[in-house]
Amino acid sequence: MRRVLYVQEALNFNPGNLEFVDFIYGLGNFRITAVFLDKIAEERNDEKIWETAAMQAGSKMTVPQKSFHQKVSEDNIQRFIEACYARDIPYDILRESTGVLKYILQESRYADLLILDMASYKAAFPSYFAEDLLRNAECPVLVMPLAFEGIEELVFTYDGTLSSVYAVKQFTYLFPQMCNYKTAVVCINPEQVAEADWNKFREWMFASYARVEFLYAEGNVDDELVELLHKRDHPFIIMGAYGRGIVSGFLRPSHANLVIQLTSEALFIAHPKRTDHEEDIGSV
Amino acid sequence: MRKIIIAFDGTHLSNGAFELARRLNEHERILVLGLFIPEIDFSQPTVELEGEGIYQPYNAYVEEDKIDDHIRIFENNCRKHGIEYITQKTRLPYHIRELAKECRFADLLILSIQKFYEHLRLGEPNEYLRDVLHDTECPVVVAPDKFDYPAHIILAYDGSRSSVYAIRMFSYIFPDLCTLPTTLVYAAVKKQSEIPDQNYIQELAGRHFSDLTFLLLEGRKTDELHAWLQSIAKPMLVTGAFGRSGLSNLFRKSFSTNFISDYRYPVFIAHN
Numbered sequence: 085m086r087r088v089l090y091v092q093e094a095l096n097f098n099p100g101n102l103e104f105v106d107f108i109y110g111l112g113n114f115r116i117t118a119v120f121l122d123k124i125a126e127e128r129n130d131e132k133i134w135e136t137a138a139m140q141a142g143s144k145m146t147v148p149q150k151s152f153h154q155k156v157s158e159d160n161i162q163r164f165i166e167a168c169y170a171r172d173i174p175y176d177i178l179r180e181s182t183g184v185l186k187y188i189l190q191e192s193r194y195a196d197l198l199i200l201d202m203a204s205y206k207a208a209f210p211s212y213f214a215e216d217l218l219r220n221a222e223c224p225v226l227v228m229p230l231a232f233e234g235i236e237e238l239v240f241t242y243d244g245t246l247s248s249v250y251a252v253k254q255f256t257y258l259f260p261q262m263c264n265y266k267t268a269v270v271c272i273n274p275e276q277v278a279e280a281d282w283n284k285f286r287e288w289m290f291a292s293y294a295r296v297e298f299l300y301a302e303g304n305v306d307d308e309l310v311e312l313l314h315k316r317d318h319p320f321i322i323m324g325a326y327g328r329g330i331v332s333g334f335l336r337p338s339h340a341n342l343v344i345q346l347t348s349e350a351l352f353i354a355h356p357k358r359t360d361h362e363e364d365i366g367s368v
Numbered sequence: 369m370r371k372i373i374i375a376f377d378g379t380h381l382s383n384g385a386f387e388l389a390r391r392l393n394e395h396e397r398i399l400v401l402g403l404f405i406p407e408i409d410f411s412q413p414t415v416e417l418e419g420e421g422i423y424q425p426y427n428a429y430v431e432e433d434k435i436d437d438h439i440r441i442f443e444n445n446c447r448k449h450g451i452e453y454i455t456q457k458t459r460l461p462y463h464i465r466e467l468a469k470e471c472r473f474a475d476l477l478i479l480s481i482q483k484f485y486e487h488l489r490l491g492e493p494n495e496y497l498r499d500v501l502h503d504t505e506c507p508v509v510v511a512p513d514k515f516d517y518p519a520h521i522i523l524a525y526d527g528s529r530s531s532v533y534a535i536r537m538f539s540y541i542f543p544d545l546c547t548l549p550t551t552l553v554y555a556a557v558k559k560q561s562e563i564p565d566q567n568y569i570q571e572l573a574g575r576h577f578s579d580l581t582f583l584l585l586e587g588r589k590t591d592e593l594h595a596w597l598q599s600i601a602k603p604m605l606v607t608g609a610f611g612r613s614g615l616s617n618l619f620r621k622s623f624s625t626n627f628i629s630d631y632r633y634p635v636f637i638a639h640n
Contacts, residue, residue: 085575194568257540284473291369
């Protein structure tokens with residue numbers, strides 16, 4: 085059984101997210117540990133968020149703000165419990181209010197996967213919290229799609245580096261049931277990868293996935309990735325190649341289109357602790 | 369379908385290594401690359417070939433007929449058990465770096481090369497060999513010449529990222545072995561009363577291993593560890609960074625010095 089962390093702001097729980105959690109749960113033998121965070125929302129101190137959260141949770145703002153926050157959070161957690169119960173999803177609940185990032189990073193060492201709902205961070209984009217988490221998590225991170233309407237195909241990014249193969253492998257070990265999905269491998273500037281490596285990678289992909297097609301483009305990595313990804317239908321994007329660049333370039337305005345495009349879809353990011361021996365390929 | 373590499377040294381055809389692959393194939397179909405390496409070059413490029421533990425490149429006579437026989441036996445075994453296979457006889461000189469690179473595009477490397485095992489068994493592996501094991505881009509099983517299919521799993525845990533990663537990877541690659549009796553051992557260097565982050569590792573390992581017990585070995589009680597290890601039949605050791613903090617001194621000593629006799633078992637190493 086795999087241990088999955090689902091990280092979520094207690095005040096911003098969106099029941100629609102359970103559709104995606106349910107989908108992931110249905111893929112294998114997972115147990116969901118939901119981590120409800122207090123601290124991030126409190127730091128932002130935005131009245132409108134409380135009002136919206138209150139409406140969504142069906143609560144009324146008749147109590148002092150602090151206890152009101154607590155009540156909304158508890159209502160949301162209760163909704164999560166009920167939703168899991170209705171869908172027969174096994175779960176645990178953890179609630180944390182201090183040392184949030186350090187705490188989640190420690191949890192990530194002892195987890196197979198971390199599911200992150202970025203919806204609430206996008207308003208305050210760029211988000212230092214999300215960047216730190218993506219950079220330092222010790223297990224693969226799955227960013228939830230904005231609106232989940234099923235997965236039509238898997239889209240792997242590949243550039244020949246250790247990181248790109250690492251992410252493909254980690255995804256495959258976690259979701260072996262997806263090997264029959266339509267699969268695209270996207271590579272920008274493929275001539276930068278040695279022919280021998282291409283052959284070995286193709287052999288591995290064809291052994292692991294039933295329906296693989298390779299898509300190539302030449303030019304600027306950001307632009308071409310956005311262009312290629314934009315054409316995909318309900319993709320599950322696996323970022324190994326370019327992933328480290330995406331994370332480290334999170335705060336650069338030039339990456340905004342790419343990051344927004346990526347974080348609107350289901351996005352799987354994994355990178356090894358060690359860095360690539362190879363040169364960085366592409367401009368990301 | 370998983371891609372497994374078995375690296376043979378040409379003169380030994382390990383039954384244990386093939387058996388591991390065969391059992392893996394029963395659980396999920398595998399593609400196995402039989403890599404026959406007559407002699408491996410352990411030399412460190414750009415460093416003078418002197419000093420302890422560094423091997424001179426080998427240019428001596430290679431028993432080609434014997435290697436060809438072994439390739440035929442391997443192919444027959446694969447066909448007999450319905451395993452998809454590729455065989456490759458490497459050219460000389462074959463450098464160990466080439467082997468590490470081959471692993472980027474594989475899910476597991478089974479090293480059935482006696483020199484590797486002897487390096488691990490007869491004391492600390494030299495720095496370079498240790499680095500190569502760590503550079504290998506997929507998990508590695510360093511296999512002795514002969515061993516039985518594992519009946520007990522020993523997880524060497526020290527609270528480090530590397531040791532937890534190894535435990536996770538082992539469960540992904542060998543799910544069928546996760547139902548065996550498993551002991552998570554924390555071999556403390558100092559006197560210590562607790563396993564680090566015990567609740568956390570219990571949460572994770574408890575999900576993956578169905579018959580799991582915890583063992584804390586305190587201080588420098590090597591005898592205790594040896595006695596315990598000898599009581600375990602057909603073990604397989606799972607470890608992170610070999611020779612660094614991942615495998616504590618206590619564990620390494622017991623592995624290397626007290627089992628020079630016939631007591632041999634495979635070691636699974638994963639490092640990210």
